[in-house]
Amino acid sequence: MIEVENLRKEYGDKVAVDDLTFTVQPGTVTGFLGPNGAGKSTTLRMIAGLDEPTRGRVRVNGADYRRSAAPMAELGILLEAKAVHTGRSARNHLLALAATNGVPARRVDEVIEMVGLAEVARKRVGGFSLGMGQRLGVAGALLGDPRVVILDEPVNGLDPEGVLWIRNLLKALASQGRTVFVSSHLMSEMAQTATRLVVVGRGKLVADTTVDEFVSRATGNGVLVRTPEAPRLREALLRPGITVTSEEQGVLEVFGLTAQEIGTAAWHANLPLYELTSRTASLEEAFMQLTHDAVEYRNQPVDQMKQEVAV
Numbered sequence: 001m002i003e004v005e006n007l008r009k010e011y012g013d014k015v016a017v018d019d020l021t022f023t024v025q026p027g028t029v030t031g032f033l034g035p036n037g038a039g040k041s042t043t044l045r046m047i048a049g050l051d052e053p054t055r056g057r058v059r060v061n062g063a064d065y066r067r068s069a070a071p072m073a074e075l076g077i078l079l080e081a082k083a084v085h086t087g088r089s090a091r092n093h094l095l096a097l098a099a100t101n102g103v104p105a106r107r108v109d110e111v112i113e114m115v116g117l118a119e120v121a122r123k124r125v126g127g128f129s130l131g132m133g134q135r136l137g138v139a140g141a142l143l144g145d146p147r148v149v150i151l152d153e154p155v156n157g158l159d160p161e162g163v164l165w166i167r168n169l170l171k172a173l174a175s176q177g178r179t180v181f182v183s184s185h186l187m188s189e190m191a192q193t194a195t196r197l198v199v200v201g202r203g204k205l206v207a208d209t210t211v212d213e214f215v216s217r218a219t220g221n222g223v224l225v226r227t228p229e230a231p232r233l234r235e236a237l238l239r240p241g242i243t244v245t246s247e248e249q250g251v252l253e254v255f256g257l258t259a260q261e262i263g264t265a266a267w268h269a270n271l272p273l274y275e276l277t278s279r280t281a282s283l284e285e286a287f288m289q290l291t292h293d294a295v296e297y298r299n300q301p302v303d304q305m306k307q308e309v310a311v
């Protein structure tokens, strides 16, 4: 389990992490989501004891991780892709890591097998592709057979096969009862991997919930209606509690009514319908809605750019 309490990190005037409180439970994959610069990496570094919080505290498996007698058995972490000592073979790199952390050498061959690097284990890490480097990083994180596994953007640079591999690995680790906390800025990837989500924006907590709840909270659950009689249908549907919007001629988006209710109302009003589609926001859309005010660097809207050019 990971417990984060009132965690704050300042870099000079910059508040990278702002009073974060959340708990990550064992037995499930929890996604750590946020736009670029939201404070994910900084938070993970503080959980792993690599950065000192300005305020607040972190507990891993109920204790201060840095005081643990066997830290690698408590927490395994893969930070964002970085070069490993290039002259060594993958196996020697892991053997050195094992030796300095009191992990038996036989565990090295186990993790090499687990991450699918057996064939290249004696090759120099310098010649590894990004995907192979990621697998090696994961092997390092799993070396101590840790109860808590943290991976920072693990699918970055992976091909589709590698992405699938990470997804299955994370689920397998969680099903063994481990705590799995994985950061990403890819909502669609998280939707297929995580059960729970911790969402941050500008260092602050935006949501701490399940994937399902996160999506349904953000969706308007609107119904898209295509009709040549849009103004008349709008009249027929409008009443308190119902919202009807239109961004395109002949197309309405209706909130507050089901597709069935709209279809029935159209039939009573004798109005033709060409399309009636219930819409559920994707995780991507839900994320964009909820972190809308929390994006550090936002692209300028095209309209605004046009106006500025015109002036």
Ligand SMILES: Nc1ncnc2c1ncn2[C@@H]1O[C@H](COP(=O)(O)OP(=O)(O)OP(=O)(O)O)[C@@H](O)[C@H]1O
Binding pocket: 011, 014, 015, 016, 034, 035, 036, 037, 038, 039, 040, 041, 042, 043, 185
């Ligand atoms: N060592 C540092 N010195 C100064 N500012 C920093 C430092 N590390 C991070 N920051 C700033 O803190 C904020 C949070 O950064 P962080 O890397 O934790 O975000 P992130 O959510 O992991 O983003 P990304 O997905 O881009 O990695 C950013 O504004 C970043 O510029």
